[in-house]
Amino acid sequence: MTKTLQPLLTIPQLHDFLAREFPQVKDDFEVTEIAPMRLILNLSPGERHLRPGGTVSGPTMFSLADCAVYLAIIAHVGEEALAVTTNASIDFMRKPDAGRDLRAYVSLLKVGRGLAVGDVSIKSDGSEAVVARATLTYSRPRS
Amino acid sequence: MTKTLQPLLTIPQLHDFLAREFPQVKDDFEVTEIAPMRLILNLSPGERHLRPGGTVSGPTMFSLADCAVYLAIIAHVGEEALAVTTNASIDFMRKPDAGRDLRAYVSLLKVGRGLAVGDVSIKSDGSEAVVARATLTYSRPRS
């Protein structure tokens, strides 16, 4: 259970899944990289993701983190449309750079039979400073 | 700092603030009650809040919780457009009832000079079961 899993799905397969399961965000989010136990999800912020002043809103970053970990799990175990988020904790450290894409770097910490846990760092494209960091837990359906 | 504060703003004043600061959600969220250290925020889910299958999405519940605590703080300290969320943890316990409004019940645990902390329970309208529970911390601007 602790071992490093290899991805089972390709980026185009993940984009198909995203379009079906998260139709509201399919045009904003793009998987840019998959590797064993890792995935990167990119957000190109649109008007509706911004707070007055032009910064990306907290709920948008939550949505990015949630979707990124979900896709990372799916990429490694195959499609499980019924997996549900059971817990999330997120720390917002600093404002993202205005006018830049946000990138969510996922690292899967556990893919167990019952629970899967992923860690995400969100950074502005081109910067090393962590804008937000989250850990999310998903409960997997029992077969 | 621990003492019970009285609300300074009325529901119409909070709705004005919501319309200015959170224009994307102003038509979905409605403050239905304010009391000392407490506030209730109602969400009438629309198509864009739903996951396939008709259940309200996690990010929508996060957005409801975040906005509810923010409004509760503003209601008790006056308008502080610069307060920012620094930390949130949320547990999703069960699916909300389909076709029902969601209600976020906020209890402010601390309104200090530096940090404010609020607790939220989200329930389906008409039900006592807790759908999700969150705690959020906001950093207040220093005068």
Next chain:
Amino acid sequence: MTKTLQPLLTIPQLHDFLAREFPQVKDDFEVTEIAPMRLILNLSPGERHLRPGGTVSGPTMFSLADCAVYLAIIAHVGEEALAVTTNASIDFMRKPDAGRDLRAYVSLLKVGRGLAVGDVSIKSDGSEAVVARATLTYSRPRS
């Protein structure tokens, strides 16, 4: 799964369980009340629970919260020595009153077949101010 469960164990049975499973803390912690979906656990702080200056340490409050929710679950489902904590989030709001017992008030939010979730508020004995608030999730062994 959402329904209110009745306690199955008595306070003396819980103290027996505590002595076996948590021998290090059995003399510090005392269950003072059990009710449907609720439990109160009392801590009489000793020298080793204090930080310099006389305040109860954060890890001691974590230990109190963790043990309190665990005992609340056991009280409602029977002895399950293998249940494990999978997630905890805790907010520390203010210092406890020096020289007072701490009381952890547990409310069980969910007792599902896979996961159980409890909410705890820690207060100084005789005070209404919340010193710390935590939510803990336990994974139950599968039969």
Next chain:
Amino acid sequence: MTKTLQPLLTIPQLHDFLAREFPQVKDDFEVTEIAPMRLILNLSPGERHLRPGGTVSGPTMFSLADCAVYLAIIAHVGEEALAVTTNASIDFMRKPDAGRDLRAYVSLLKVGRGLAVGDVSIKSDGSEAVVARATLTYSRPRS
């Protein structure tokens, strides 16, 4: 505020600080490495850190994580005995290996004037699997 800070204190200075501020754990914890924005804290588990069965208890891991981030902050900003933990979230992923030391790897994500945030991964000595992961926030005293 985002910039990488250099450590100001040496390992012996941190051990002196530990002995004064955390006398209960000074013989169990040892700083083994300090680097810019990073620190490693080692725990040699004793009888009182174990649950029946021989595994290190959750509160012990919380204590290790809390102390590790605290020491990392002190190492980079100098002694601030009044900094307090305001929030912690911790995920327990798997059991530590029996009879092994535990190592807490801290990465400081933010050292601001008001808040400092650190990330910790706890692993069994000699293993790459993450046993527990935590994020902790400290409020710094205002000068």
